[in-house]
Amino acid sequence: MKNAIDHTALNQHNIDYVLIDCPPSLGLLTVNALVAAREVLLPIQCEYYALEGVGQLLRNIELVQAHLNPSLHVSTILLTMYDGRTKLAGQVADEVRNHFGAVVLKTIIPRSVKVSEAPGYGLTVLEYDPASRGAMSYLDAGKEIAERGAATVKVRER
Template identity: 60%
Template sequence: MLDIASFSGVFAFANQKGGVGKTTTAVSLAACLADEGVETLIVDFDPQGNASTGVGIDRRSVKVGSYEVLAGVDPMEGVRATEIERLSVLPSTIDLAGAEIELVSAFARESKLRTVLAPLRERYHAILIDSPPSLGLLTVNALVAADAVVVPIQCEYYALEGLGQLVRTLELVRDGLNPTLSIAGVVLTMYDARTRLAEQVVAEVRRHFGEDVFRTVIPRSVRLSEAPGFGKPITRYDPTTRGAQAYRDLAKEFIDRWNATRARAGQNQDPARDAGKE
């Protein structure tokens, strides 16, 4: 039986390589967590805004988003409910694209998002940050704000390409900005059981990351790729598909794994953040 009451955390979804299923995984997992009874918030921290549109938000109607919140607007002014009970989103606008440049000269530039999210941790048990496919200041902010990072990797050629740089970035963030940052798990996406290549990639990733890799593998699916175009997570677009079931399985594994991680670390309550005490 899932221990929903103990589940709590902020999670950054990161991979500087595009097209790996990062946003699809963030949105789908968020929807499944909400369905399991977890009060969940998606923070769209990617200027492309795909996480926002993926839960039905018309970005043209967004007046307050993650950019405005970084600039000092109350984050609850930007948070929107979705059609899924217990799932909300802080959407992004195209203005977020300029934040990378603006943050360069900002005071405490790497911890802006952590400060913004600190009061929201009381309201939401799971905060999922969809970061851009890069390792710039927006992604660094996501990593500094997070308790743990989720790394989606596609089961295709060059799956591990560039991940060395991501791992080094995680180490740098741990060393100076967020010493408790951990890897919540590596998610294998776009798995095609018909190909030998997919099996080889799975074996290679598991060999490289060991127990950090989730048991649940997300299959390649036409319906999964269609769902964002309709502004719905796969669990709402076509809940009977293998993709929808895979994300439901992933959510359960995710909850159990994170609860176990926190228990091992001796964390019996929400992680205290320095930003929340300022």
């Protein structure tokens, strides 16, 4: 079954990425986003219950792959809300890296008051406090994703 989405319009505008932020549940919004997507960027909070939710989300992605979008895949995992003062955060990060390997970004987003406050003001953390650790970490994650994309394009061009 071929993916029914025509990406020609995006290619004509030289757009590298379109991010669709949606809840991890299997509601209509999320299903539509997964059908339209080629890849999934999965943020995982470095907390115990987040690991339990990842399993269900991966099963939902597999359902969409099997029935609606066979080309969909998890290409990137971003560890978030990392608190280096706790053993649990390190254990969760290690477990995610051991299980998912190379798809996990090296960049980790730390737990940050500024990241938590920004949405309350209707701003991104980059607008709210661009010099904060959280903002700098998100910039680093974006650079890492872009570098991965550039490496993939070079491999395809050979």
